[in-house]
Amino acid sequence: MPATESIGRRQCIPILYTRGSHYEVGFDVGRTFSGIINSFVDSCTVLNEDYLPAYETPEGRKAYEDTLNCLKANYPQYVQELKGTADGANVPFYKLFLLHMDNIILTATRRDDDIKQLPHGCSSICVNQPGQEILGHTEDALSDTLNHFYLVSAHIISDKPQGRWSVKEEKFTSLCYAGHLPGYTMGYNHHGLVFTINTLSAKNLKSGKTPRHFLTRALLSAENFYQVEQILRDRGCGAGDGCSINMTFLDQEGDRLFYNAEMAPADKTNESQLCILTTSPGENMLHCNSYLRLKVEEANREMVNSSVARMETFCKYPAPRTKQDVLGMLGDDSNEKYSVFADKPEDRVVTLAVGIFDLIERTWTLYSDNPRKNEPLTVLPLQVKSK
Template identity: 50%
Template sequence: MAEGNVVAEKLNRRRAVPVIHLQGSHYDVGYDVGRVFASVIKNFLANYENLRDFEKEYKTDVGREVYDRTLANMKLRYPYYLKEIQGVADGAKVPFHQLFLLQMDDIIGTINDNHVPRNDTGGCSSIGVNNPESGILGHTEDAFSETLNHFYIMSAHIIPTPEDKENGAVEEQFMSLCYAGHMPGYTMGYNHNGLVFSINTLSPLVLKPGNTPRTFITRALLAAKSFSDAENILRDEGLGIGNGFSVNMLWTDAWGRQLYNVEVAPDLKGNKSLLNIHKYDEEPLVHCNIYQRLHVTEVIGPIIDSSESRLEAIHKYKPPQSRGEVVDILSDTAGKKFQVFQEKPDSIIQTIAAGIFDLDQRTWSIYIDKPNKSEPVAILPITFNI
């Protein structure tokens, strides 16, 4: 635990969406995030129970070897994102290794205990609509209850240093919701190249320790210039992802709008990620925290039970064709144990925010309470350089 951390009293759901606008190198942007949100980051690190488990594994021989191997691989693949993490650590005055453990997540958390059932939990639900009348991507951002009130939105213009450019960094402009202390990208947001996205955590049973953590791949997606560029980032040739997720992408380019879901999993036989790409031409996109097309052996437990329950609830509605219909579905709380909008105070998983991206209005609306019963706390502009 970082020096000076204190366990604060439990906060009720706050109707606040902190937004920070940043410009500079990867390190500078990270440093300013850490400096401005130091108290939020320290409080999250002090209270996030999963981090205690990660640190326990980190102190074992096997856990430390995997940590070191993952860090070495990321120094080769994404050294400039490591500088970002270091900047956050320096700005917030917290240990780098704690922030890197957050990025590794279940790769380190299960290193000495990879069995069935695994206590993975999750709850993000995404719904996309792309038709002549509407271009909508809606998402509930669900996370462990400690994450409630511990997030912020980064609006960043990354101007890489010459050294970072030599290592592959490019200029980036994006806006992303971030859990405290985490890199941007593994939630929802957009970039100025025409990409609007949301992420659903997926839980393959067998992971690949030492390979690219999903948070680095989704961080890199913020720099994607096209769908083919995003596909290359997701495939991660030469290494491949170490855990799993799916990404919902609504792309806008000179040819119009395209809606995709891509499921991503470790390739246990090769050095790349397994991908299943589905383009939605007519039907709406619906995705939760379960593989729907890619044949992967998954964990059993709450994350699967919750996903099946939420998918059942979502499909009780008629296929959505408009923003209002997406809003109503994402606000559903009919489930007794698992809800699309998880607001039960005793639930391990809470919906910390809901987002509605409206491509016709070019707005991103952020709700803290059920979106069909509340006004957005923030309405942010979507800016594309296309």
């Protein structure tokens, strides 16, 4: 019986503090969380029923190899990090890599039309008001993922520059799905970059390009907004799939600015499609799981419908001005079919956790259950590098 059915929602977010090379950090993650990772790999329906059969086809194997070779050329350090996680957990590397390819492999095998249309649902709210600078986020995923996540706080120091952006040091804390690289949820780095991710479902995915999981992993190395944009555009290759990134820098000069970047697959070019919106003081920003600005054909109609419904729920509230306003909105479960906070027994997509980044207090508050009804599980300080 899958763990999600037998043990219910656990009030638990384990955390690992680790330091070393990319491989060593990955190995420590795999070794420490091997039970959670193996449980997830065994119970993950989309991996076992969709990705693995696609991988066994000639088209799927080619898409896998083309994508892996692209990453070995541009981001070899993150391939090594993922290999470390696989080795530490004693899980085949290809299974973890398929999780990072996501639906790219289904598009390559023309199986994307057969995948279940599920209303994935991360929701993000930015509040940029006098005395209140808040980035709030619900982390939603397939119900298989419930209780299969953890926090990684890592310090990586390399003896020589790594990857296409020549990075020698990374220090960050990120919520991670079991067996996944850090970066594709919510987290921050020691340069003060704070960000959350919303999955977006572009239809025309590309193998042999950079999966979004690796681009958001690379964001954890970014020192400034120029580097953020450089990483997301990924000139010379481009993204293979899409997502939305909500972000700010703790110590930016001048007024507080929030950014929302919509990223879509590279289309007949060698760089990602990218559109960035800036939120200035006195403004707020909302984003869920559909493209609001880029003109991109979307594949998952259920995800779009859910996103529209959650935005409509948000619009029923007065414009948020405080942390408590954000918590109330992110905990809303009033919509019977498309709740902001999803936790019904029949839901195939559920809210795993809620995070609140307070940029003035410099804290990251995490809830493992509905924040309307529960106290936070932990409050972490946002620790940045000394100038």
